[in-house]
Amino acid sequence: MSDSAGALTAGLWSDASRRLRADGRAATALGVVGALALLAVLAPWVSPWSYDSLDWQHLAQPPGFARAHWLGTDRLGRDLLVRTLLGLRLSLSISVLAGALSLTIGVLWGAVAGLAGGRLDAWMMRFVDVLYSLPYLFVVIVVTTLFRRGSLAVLLVALGAVGWLTTARMVRAETLALKRRQFIEAARALGVTPAGILLRHVVPNVLGQVAVYATLIVPQMVLFESFLSFLGLGVQEPRASLGNLIYGGAQEMESAPWMLLVPAGVLVVLLVCLNVLGDSLRDAFDPRER
Amino acid sequence: MLKLALRRIAGMIPTLLVIVTASFAIIRLAPGGPFDQEQMLSATVRANLERAYGLDQPLAVQYGRYLRGLLHGDFGPSLRQRDFTVGELIRQGLPLSATLGIAATALAALLGVAAGAAAALWRSARTDLALAALTALGIALPSFVTGPLLAWVFGIRLHWLPVAGFGSPRYLVLPVLTLALPVAAYLARLTRTSLLEVLRQPFVRSARARGLGGLRVLWHHALLPALLPVVSYLGPALAFVITGSLVVEAVFGLPGTGRYLVQGAIERDYPLVMGMVVVYGALTLALNFIADLTYGWLDPGSRHE
Numbered sequence: 001m002s003d004s005a006g007a008l009t010a011g012l013w014s015d016a017s018r019r020l021r022a023d024g025r026a027a028t029a030l031g032v033v034g035a036l037a038l039l040a041v042l043a044p045w046v047s048p049w050s051y052d053s054l055d056w057q058h059l060a061q062p063p064g065f066a067r068a069h070w071l072g073t074d075r076l077g078r079d080l081l082v083r084t085l086l087g088l089r090l091s092l093s094i095s096v097l098a099g100a101l102s103l104t105i106g107v108l109w110g111a112v113a114g115l116a117g118g119r120l121d122a123w124m125m126r127f128v129d130v131l132y133s134l135p136y137l138f139v140v141i142v143v144t145t146l147f148r149r150g151s152l153a154v155l156l157v158a159l160g161a162v163g164w165l166t167t168a169r170m171v172r173a174e175t176l177a178l179k180r181r182q183f184i185e186a187a188r189a190l191g192v193t194p195a196g197i198l199l200r201h202v203v204p205n206v207l208g209q210v211a212v213y214a215t216l217i218v219p220q221m222v223l224f225e226s227f228l229s230f231l232g233l234g235v236q237e238p239r240a241s242l243g244n245l246i247y248g249g250a251q252e253m254e255s256a257p258w259m260l261l262v263p264a265g266v267l268v269v270l271l272v273c274l275n276v277l278g279d280s281l282r283d284a285f286d287p288r289e290r
Numbered sequence: 291m292l293k294l295a296l297r298r299i300a301g302m303i304p305t306l307l308v309i310v311t312a313s314f315a316i317i318r319l320a321p322g323g324p325f326d327q328e329q330m331l332s333a334t335v336r337a338n339l340e341r342a343y344g345l346d347q348p349l350a351v352q353y354g355r356y357l358r359g360l361l362h363g364d365f366g367p368s369l370r371q372r373d374f375t376v377g378e379l380i381r382q383g384l385p386l387s388a389t390l391g392i393a394a395t396a397l398a399a400l401l402g403v404a405a406g407a408a409a410a411l412w413r414s415a416r417t418d419l420a421l422a423a424l425t426a427l428g429i430a431l432p433s434f435v436t437g438p439l440l441a442w443v444f445g446i447r448l449h450w451l452p453v454a455g456f457g458s459p460r461y462l463v464l465p466v467l468t469l470a471l472p473v474a475a476y477l478a479r480l481t482r483t484s485l486l487e488v489l490r491q492p493f494v495r496s497a498r499a500r501g502l503g504g505l506r507v508l509w510h511h512a513l514l515p516a517l518l519p520v521v522s523y524l525g526p527a528l529a530f531v532i533t534g535s536l537v538v539e540a541v542f543g544l545p546g547t548g549r550y551l552v553q554g555a556i557e558r559d560y561p562l563v564m565g566m567v568v569v570y571g572a573l574t575l576a577l578n579f580i581a582d583l584t585y586g587w588l589d590p591g592s593r594h595e
Contacts, residue, residue, distance in 0.1 A: 130308050138567050141555045143316070223432050230434045231540060231552050243434070250438035250541065254446055261442075264435045271430040 019284040026280035029273040036270055040092060043085035051086045052238045054078060063258050072258045074248065084263050087240035088270070094152065094241075095221035098159035102221075103214055105160060106167025111202045113168070114175025115194065125172065128165050140228065155234050159224050163217055167210065174206045215281045219274035226267060242267045294586055295579075302575045309571045310360070310564075314353055317560055343369060356564070365565035370557045376565035383547035384569075390462060390538065390546060391531050394469035398527070401470065402477025403520065407513070409478070410485035411504055421478060428475025433534050437468040437541035454543040465542045469534050473527050480523055485516040518589055525581035529574050 020026055039046065047070075049055065055077040063072040063080075071081040113124040131139060143158040178184060178201075187197050222242075228234035229243025237244065242263050249260030331339070340346045344355060359366055365376035409421040441464055445453030452461050488494060489512055497507050539548035547566065554562035 130305055138313070138551075138570065141551055141563070219430075227432060227434060227537065231537070233552065233555065246434060246438065250434075250441075253438060253442045257442060257446075260438050264439060267435060268431060271432075272426065275426065275430050 016281075016284040020280060023280045023284070025276055026284075029276040029280070032269065032273045033277065036088060036266070036273075037092060040085050040089035043082060043089055046085060047079055047082045049079035049082045051083050051240050052078065062256070063262070071262050072256070074256070074259055075252065080259065080262055083240040083245060084242075084266055087235075087242045087245050087263060088266060090235060090239065091222055091225050091242045094155055094159070094225050094235075095218055098156050098163060098221045098225070099214060099217045101156060101160035102163025102217065103167055103210055106164035107171050107203060107206065107210060109164065110168040110171025110173075111175050111198055111206070114172040115179060115198055115202060117179075121172075125169075128168050131162075132165050140224070141233065152235070155225060155228065158228070159221055162224065163221060167213060167217075170209060170213065171206050174209060175202050178202055178205055212281055215274075215278040219271055219278065222267075222271060222274065242270075291583075291586060295583060298579050298582060302579065305575060306568075306572060310357070310568055311353075313564060313567045314356065317563055318349055318352075343367070360568065365568070366561035368559055368562050370554075370559040370562070376561045379550060379562065380547055380565055380569055383545060383550065386456065386544060387535055387539065387546035387548060390465055390469065390544065391528075391535055393462065393466045394531055394535075395473070395528065397466055398470040398473035398477060398531075399520075402474040403481050403517070405474070406478040406481025407485055407508060407516075409482045410489065411508060413486070421482060425475040425479050428471050431472070433468050433472070433537045434541060436471055437464070437538055440464050440468055441542070456544050461542075461544070465538045465544060468541070469531060469538045472534070473530060476523065476527070477520055480520050481516065484519045485512060488512045488516040514588075518585070521581070521585050521588055524584065525578040528577040528581065532570060532574060532577075 055073060058073050059075060059077045061073045063070060071084065073079055109124065113121045139162055140158040143154070143161050184197060184201055187201055192200070225234060225241065226243030226246065229241045230247045235241035235244055245263035246260065246267065249263060253260045337346070344352060356366065363377065365380070368374050368376050368379060371379060405421065409417050441453040444450045444464060451463050453464065455461060494507060494512050497511050535546065536548040536551060539546045540552070550562055551566040554566060
């Protein structure tokens with residue numbers, strides 16, 4: 001990341017942002033995700049209905065712009081637009097938080113293992129290997145049994161518990177390479193404590209890579225969260241998340257298909273756009289030409 | 291090859307032990323017990339129930355008993371489904387779950403390799419775009435979305451196939467398709483990339499120069515080396531299928547083993563959750579082992595690592 005190289009190589013970050021801006025797909029995806037997120041944040045002001053308010057005059061209404069409920073209502077007369085947007089908001093915020101949590105664990109775990117080396121490193125990475133060899137769902141389900149069902153803390157911990165493994169491996173590899181560099185040696189010679197080296201020298205240097213991975217972890221978390229809520233282990237009624245809305249819709253699809261199609265459509269659009277965005281970012285940061 | 295196999299098997303035993311111990315510890319440290327929901331229970335009845343199942347013993351004793359039972363293939367009784375042992379429950383559901391998983395893997399391999407090979411052989415801007423779009427969709431869509439959507443289109447709109455329960459093989463069509471699609475999409479991408487790479491190799495060019503047609507070159511020369519990355523993805527793919535089957539069984543109401551894990555976790559049925567974790571954990575390890583062996587068989591160079 002030297003700026004002295006002149007106009008030919010402008011540096012990692014500006015190169016990446018140039019490539020990203022030239023990528024039309026990324027801009028579209030970013031626009032769609034941004035619009036969805038904005039709608040989700042503004043959800044309480046979009047409609048007079050709330051996620052649990054019942055409208056007895058309009059039970060199981062199909063969608064229509066001329067009607068009182070644009071995207072229809074469910075069997076209890078709850079507005080589907082509001083519930084979908086609030087579900088989206090909950091799904092997105094849990095996913096971002098869980099992503100941040102797992103990145104933090106992963107960075108610290110990997111950096112400590114890499115810096116410590118020796119037996120501690122071997123044990124820490126062996127632990128990661130064991131967790132890795134299990135289908136993530138087992139880990140998550142076993143963790144969900146730790147808490148009362150329906151509390152959001154469960155979801156956060158469960159999701160965070162699966163997300164950090166890849167980050168830990170990546171950061172450890174990077175730390176091993178960094179450890180031999182002269183500036184770390186110099187810091188050690190100057191008497192900087194291991195914790196200081198970790199936080200001031202190792203972590204900032206791995207953040208670039210981690211930032212790219214963060215864009216891949218968020219759609220993963222959206223997926224896990226909806227998946228758990230679909231199975232009944234995540235967000236519980238009457239609260240809405242994309243997962244339990246899809247579950248509810250699947251139960252009613254014979255008589256009220258819109259209850260399935262609306263939240264499923266939103267989830268699909270969100271996931272596809274987030275994936276496109278992540279792929280473009282990775283390409284943009286990859287110095288090799290495609 | 292034998293040495294590699296033995297070493298891998300030896301490595302699996304401690305991993306399995308760690309899995310058993312860790313899940314035992316976590317499940318038992320969790321607050322709440324299996325008899326919490328029955329509020330009418332008096333303290334004596336509850337104490338008697340707990341004594342009958344050995345839940346009043348110290349954890350270490352319970353753990354020792356559990357391990358001894360496991361060695362004899364005994365998973366203990368289910369705490370919530372009275373009159374059934376965990377072993378019976380799992381044995382009842384496993385054939386259906388296994389059929390679902392094997393059929394889905396086979397279909398995914400067939401679809402994915404065929405689509406990827408076709409896209410590599412008849413390469414054009416249009417096929418590339420079509421494959422990229424289709425596979426992106428296939429990978430991004432989770433089974434709990436494709437499942438209900440497929441059920442809605444083919445079951446409820448078109449009335450072609452049943453959407454829930456199990457009676458005849460027709461009931462398996464939609465679940466297998468749902469489970470296979472994401473894996474097929476991933477395999478199609480892998481096959482296309484790796485086949486394009488192989489088709490650029492000199493030995494393929496010389497085969498072409500001898501006048502062999504595209505399909506013959508593919509079948510006799512290019513396909514096998516191109517499948518190496520595909521085989522190496524088999525391990526993760528199988529793990530995906532195993533997890534995916536939980537959702538697919540829930541979506542289509544199939545009486546397999548998948549629901550026991552979730553149900554057991556919700557009802558705090560300790561032996562049931564443990565049994566599922568042990569069986570599925572061992573299955574995952576075994577399948578990964580087979581995938582590794584296949585890879586070692588196909589690519590002799592990898593055996594010495």
